[in-house]
Amino acid sequence: MVSEVRQWASPMDFLTQVRPDVPVLFFDPGVLQRTAKRFLQRFPGMVTYAVKANPAPEILDNLVAAGVRAFDVASPAEMTAVRRALPAARLHYHNPVRSRTEIAMAREHGIASWSVDRQAEYDKLADLSAGSEIAVRLKLPVSGAAYDFGTKFGATPDEAVALLRATRARGHVPAMTFHPGTQCADGAPWARYIAVCAEVAQAAGVRLARLNVGGGFAAHRSGIAPDLEAVFAEISGATATAFGAMPPPLCCEPGRAMVAEAVQLALRIKALDPESVTLNDGVYGALGEWRDLPAGDRIAVFAPTGQRRSGALRERVVFGPTCDSVDRLPHPLPLPRDSAEDDYLLFDAMGAYAQALVTGFNGYGARRVVTLNGAPSSG
Numbered sequence: 384m385v386s387e388v389r390q391w392a393s394p395m396d397f398l399t400q401v402r403p404d405v406p407v408l409f410f411d412p413g414v415l416q417r418t419a420k421r422f423l424q425r426f427p428g429m430v431t432y433a434v435k436a437n438p439a440p441e442i443l444d445n446l447v448a449a450g451v452r453a454f455d456v457a458s459p460a461e462m463t464a465v466r467r468a469l470p471a472a473r474l475h476y477h478n479p480v481r482s483r484t485e486i487a488m489a490r491e492h493g494i495a496s497w498s499v500d501r502q503a504e505y506d507k508l509a510d511l512s513a514g515s516e517i518a519v520r521l522k523l524p525v526s527g528a529a530y531d532f533g534t535k536f537g538a539t540p541d542e543a544v545a546l547l548r549a550t551r552a553r554g555h556v557p558a559m560t561f562h563p564g565t566q567c568a569d570g571a572p573w574a575r576y577i578a579v580c581a582e583v584a585q586a587a588g589v590r591l592a593r594l595n596v597g598g599g600f601a602a603h604r605s606g607i608a609p610d611l612e613a614v615f616a617e618i619s620g621a622t623a624t625a626f627g628a629m630p631p632p633l634c635c636e637p638g639r640a641m642v643a644e645a646v647q648l649a650l651r652i653k654a655l656d657p658e659s660v661t662l663n664d665g666v667y668g669a670l671g672e673w674r675d676l677p678a679g680d681r682i683a684v685f686a687p688t689g690q691r692r693s694g695a696l697r698e699r700v701v702f703g704p705t706c707d708s709v710d711r712l713p714h715p716l717p718l719p720r721d722s723a724e725d726d727y728l729l730f731d732a733m734g735a736y737a738q739a740l741v742t743g744f745n746g747y748g749a750r751r752v753v754t755l756n757g758a759p760s761s762g
């Protein structure tokens with residue numbers, strides 16, 4: 384039997400012909416590769432991809448195809464995933480709390496940079512060879528991110544001074560790193576961190592071999608598209624101001640902004656009434672992050688025939704499919720009044736922290752991934 388490999392040009396092409404009842408993720412490799420090249424060409428330093436945002440094999444493979452050679456990994460499983468895509472990849476192990484078993488596994492993978500934020504964890508790395516890069520992770524009370532997943536880890540400036548001195552005492556290569564929080568609205572959080580990194584390095588009497596400015600670059604969730612190049616320019620400017628004539632080489636760790644735009648998510652309306660709508664996925668699936676972030680507004684509603692719903696918008700409470708009352712979005716979504724049962728909601732910019740957070744709770748969860756064949760992905 385000859386199996387037919389169908390090429391899908393757009394989400395609407397697929398939705399109108401297959402009419403799936405399960406959530407579907409549409410992946411556009413061309414969009415991903417263009418975004419990766421934008422970071423590689425425009426960011427003024429090394430680009431490492433933060434694997435946690437989306438560790439799917441097709442994502443890693445296309446990043447490698449676009450030229451990404453370095454990855455920010457947090458666990459041995461992420462190291463294995465990257466090594467499968469690119470055996471010679473450069474790995475930065477930037478989860479500063481690690482079991483001794485994880486450290487042993489990481490050493491077998493070969494790690495180019497380790498982050499530390501406390502002495503006790505640094506002591507677990509005592510027998511790393513001299514010449515290993517140690518990135519001291521700094522934490523500041525900085526606002527400007529959509530939500531703060533930057534400050535679970537990090538040393539205070541005083542602690543960071545002590546850790547940097549320890550890198551010198553051990554013959555390690557001193558670097559610094561931070562994460563300004565995710566979906567930052569502008570460059571201000573980076574500027575603040577970079578200024579304090581320079582003070583910390585100076586207080587420790589250490590010249591940094593690298594300054595890693597983390598992730599936090601914004602995806603286009605609502606309104607107008609973020610201006611990445613403007614943020615890059617602010618980072619360069621802040622580094623020159625803070626470090627003067629001898630700035631350290633920069634590195635960044637984009638997760639969200641690297642992958643978000645390359646994936647769209649189609650969900651289906653299971654039921655609706657004037658006040659609420661129940662979808663076939665929710666906070667236990669690909670909308671897991673919508674509990675913690677402001678709602679995105681890049682959502683279009685289509686009838687199964689492909690006709691776009693265009694009625695006046697009406698806010699509805701959004702429930703997911705599971706039998707748990709937690710499974711609802713914290714904010715109502717404005718949807719066209721003429722939306723109907725079996726319609727599809729097509730969400731743009733769903734490549735980050737969507738597929739990665741899907742559980743199988745209650746038998747639901749977005750599982751199907753359709754790779755588009757390079758045609759325009761806007762449906």
Ligand SMILES: *Cc1c(COP(=O)(O)O)cnc(C)c1O
Pocket residue numbers: 433435436455477562564565566597598599600636637638639640735
């Ligand atoms: C999560 C994470 C990132 C990626 O953050 P985004 O906001 O998705 O860009 C980068 N670096 C570290 C250390 C992280 O934990």
